[in-house]
Structure formats: structure tokens, C-alpha cells
Amino acid sequence: MAEPKSITIPAAVDLHVHFREPSTNKAETIDSGSKAAALGGYGLVCDMPNNPGNPTWTMEKLTAKQAIIKKSSYIPIATYTGSQPESDNLAELPKMAAKSIGLKLYGAATTGNFVDYDPAAFDKIVAAWHKAASAKPIMLHSGKDNLAEFISLITGRHSHPLHICHVNSAADVKLVEQARETGAKISCGVCPHHIFKSESDVRTQGWFARMQPPLVDEDSAAELFKLFATGEIDVLETDHAPHLTVDKWAAELENPDAIHDPNHRTCFGVPGIEFALPLLFYQMSRGRINLDRIIDATSKKPAKIIGVKLSPTTKVTWRLEKYRVGDKYPKGLSGSGWTPYMNNLAVGIVEKSVVGGKTLIENGKLIARLSQVANSGSVV
Numbered sequence: 001m002a003e004p005k006s007i008t009i010p011a012a013v014d015l016h017v018h019f020r021e022p023s024t025n026k027a028e029t030i031d032s033g034s035k036a037a038a039l040g041g042y043g044l045v046c047d048m049p050n051n052p053g054n055p056t057w058t059m060e061k062l063t064a065k066q067a068i069i070k071k072s073s074y075i076p077i078a079t080y081t082g083s084q085p086e087s088d089n090l091a092e093l094p095k096m097a098a099k100s101i102g103l104k105l106y107g108a109a110t111t112g113n114f115v116d117y118d119p120a121a122f123d124k125i126v127a128a129w130h131k132a133a134s135a136k137p138i139m140l141h142s143g144k145d146n147l148a149e150f151i152s153l154i155t156g157r158h159s160h161p162l163h164i165c166h167v168n169s170a171a172d173v174k175l176v177e178q179a180r181e182t183g184a185k186i187s188c189g190v191c192p193h194h195i196f197k198s199e200s201d202v203r204t205q206g207w208f209a210r211m212q213p214p215l216v217d218e219d220s221a222a223e224l225f226k227l228f229a230t231g232e233i234d235v236l237e238t239d240h241a242p243h244l245t246v247d248k249w250a251a252e253l254e255n256p257d258a259i260h261d262p263n264h265r266t267c268f269g270v271p272g273i274e275f276a277l278p279l280l281f282y283q284m285s286r287g288r289i290n291l292d293r294i295i296d297a298t299s300k301k302p303a304k305i306i307g308v309k310l311s312p313t314t315k316v317t318w319r320l321e322k323y324r325v326g327d328k329y330p331k332g333l334s335g336s337g338w339t340p341y342m343n344n345l346a347v348g349i350v351e352k353s354v355v356g357g358k359t360l361i362e363n364g365k366l367i368a369r370l371s372q373v374a375n376s377g378s379v380v
């Protein structure tokens with residue numbers, strides 16, 4: 001058989017990961033998550049603030065997380081500030097804004113929170129953030145029916161740049177487009193699981209396929225992929241949110257019907273950063289998306305949204321070998337030890353990676369770390 005071809009492309013940038021450290025979730029660490037990211041072709045990721053049991057709502061927590069990044073990360077990581085109506089941290093926002101890449105808001109029922117919020121409850125937070133960092137985006141996890149109101153609050157009332165995380169419906173993409181047409185600075189992203197898995201997986205895999213927002217039916221997933229491939233959805237964001245299989249199992253055994261209230265165990269989220277690009281390259285090999293669009297969606301656009309510059313030398317060489325994920329990586333590549341993509345076909349193994357002028361991967365092996373905290377204005 002002929003040697004598979006290689007391609008060298010800009011390192012990928014992920015706007016949305018949960019590397020879980022420091023927190024009560026032991027499925028991932030900065031070390032293991034950034035290793036999975038590097039092996040997945042990423043050169044920069046942005047870590048979300050809702051660490052279980054330890055949200056990044058104060059300067060002290062933010063500094064503690066960044067200290068771990070500076071010690072143990074394989075690739076540069078930027079961090080988000082968190083603020084919720086109940087977090088009572090308005091006074092902390094100016095200090096945290098200077099050290100963060102953006103602000104994450106949870107407007108939805110998700111882990112540890114059981115109702116969708118009234119967007120008006122975030123008015124003071126948005127005003128304070130805008131005053132502190134008018135160019136640093138707000139990343140929104142919207143609720144089921146409050147997206148339009150959030151868009152109007154953030155991009156209308158406060159004229160602040162907004163990124164809608166993990167859209168899972170064409171209707172949400174439409175709302176983003178409409179806002180863009182009125183001049184709003186707005187973007188949106190889709191996750192690998194919302195285009196490569198579907199709610200039929202929940203029927204057969206239970207909690208191993210549950211996440212927030214939930215998977216959608218097969219037709220909607222195909223529609224989302226199309227919106228992504230044509231560029232109506234701006235970026236791919238992995239929402240890499242690992243859990244150990246014992247914790248997925250506990251939720252499955254105790255709460256198989258997935259009742260979402262404080263009396264029932266829940267365990268939303270899946271790992272995904274390590275195979276995000278190989279899953280896309282497989283689609284590329286089938287003619288469903290082109291390479292320019294993949295580079296745009298996984299590197300150029302996300303870097304632009306957070307105001308980071310990618311150096312022309314920050315590049316990843318992929319060997320375009322085709323494989324079934326479960327055959328090649330039965331335990332995945334993340335610290336959680338499993339992957340929801342066991343049966344998926346994939347193309348691409350990272351041969352070489354150079355980030356920030358440093359060779360991190362050579363001949364497929366991680367050989368160095370670049371343990372840096374990135375911020376807007378950084379050159380990576």
C-alpha cells in the first residue's frame with residue numbers, strides 16, 4: 001500500500017474546553033487535557049471557568065488555575081472568567097478581565113443549575129465586563145428559549161462582542177445571522193458531538209451520550225454539519241468535557257431516566273478534542289467539506305474571535321492515514337480513558353507540531369511542553 005499523504009496546516013485553536021483542574025472531577029488535568037489537545041493538532045485552547053466544585057469566579061481561583069498551566073501544560077492555554085447572578089463577583093471582574101481571554105456566562109440549566117435564567121439577571125455583569133474589557137468576547141451557553149433575549153442584551157443594549165457556544169439547531173444559527181445583519185459582533189460554534197453523534201445514541205448509550213445542550217436527531221445533526229461546512233456556523237469548538245466512566249456509570253445506574261433536579265445524579269459531557277480534526281478529515285476525504293473551510297473553522301476564525309495571532313511557524317503536520325478510532329485508540333487519548341467515537345472513522349495522525357517556535361511533537365511523539373498562559377494580543 002502507498003504511504004498516506006501528509007499535509008501541514010496551522011495549529012488548531014479551541015475556544016471551549018474543560019480541563020477540570022483544579023476541581024472535584026478527576027477525569028482530566030491540565031497535563032492530560034493539553035496532551036490530548038496537542039496530539040489532536042491543537043496549538044492553543046481556552047479553558048472554561050465552571051470547574052466542578054471550584055468555579056473561576058475570583059482572581060485567586062484564576063491565578064491558581066494559571067499557575068497550574070504554567071507548570072504542566074503542553075500547549076498555551078487561555079482562561080475565561082466566570083460570573084453568574086449568584087456568584088457575587090462584580091468587584092473581581094476588572095482584575096480578572098485583564099488576565100482572561102473572555103467572559104463565560106451560563107444562561108441555561110446545566111451541571112449544578114436546574115433552570116434557564118432570565119437574561120436581565122446578567123445586565124450588571126455584562127455592563128461591568130464591557131467597562132473592563134470592551135473587546136474581550138462574552139461566550140454564552142444559552143438556555144432553550146432565551147437566546148434572542150441574550151443576543152439583544154449583549155450585542156444590542158451593551159454593544160459587546162458575543163460568541164454563542166455549541167449551537168444545536170438551525171433556528172439558533174438563524175438568530176445569529178439576523179443579529180449579524182444588523183451589525184452585531186457575533187459568532188457561533190458547533191461541537192463535534194452535535195454533528196457526529198445523534199440522540200439515537202442516547203437511546204442505546206444512556207449517560208455516555210448525554211450532554212448539555214443535548215444531542216439532536218439524525219436529520220438535525222446532518223443539517224448542522226451542512227451549516228458548518230458552508231461557513232454559516234463560524235467555528236468548531238470541542239466542549240471537551242471529560243468524565244471518568246465510573247461517574248458516567250453512577251449516573252446511569254442511579255438516574256437512567258435522566259431526571260434533571262437537585263435530587264438526582266447527573267453527568268453531562270464527553271471528551272472530544274483529540275479526534276475533532278481526524279473526524280473532520282474523514283468527512284473531507286468523502287468530499288463533504290474542504291480543507292480551507294476546516295482551517296478557517298478550527299484555526300483562523302477562533303484565533304480572530306479571541307484576538308490571538310498565530311505565528312506562521314505554528315504548524316501541524318498530519319499523516320493522512322485512515323482508521324477506526326476504537327481500533328487505533330481503544331481508550332481514546334484523554335485522561336478520562338474513553339472516547340464516544342469508538343466506531344467512527346477518522347483520518348489523520350499528528351506527525352509533527354511546532355507551536356510558538358518550539359517543536360512539541362516529532363515523529364508522532366510528544367517531546368516538549370510549552371507551558372504558557374495566552375491572552376488576547378498574544379502571538380502563539
Ligand SMILES: [Zn+2]
Nearest residue numbers: 016048239241
Ligand atoms: Zn462547555
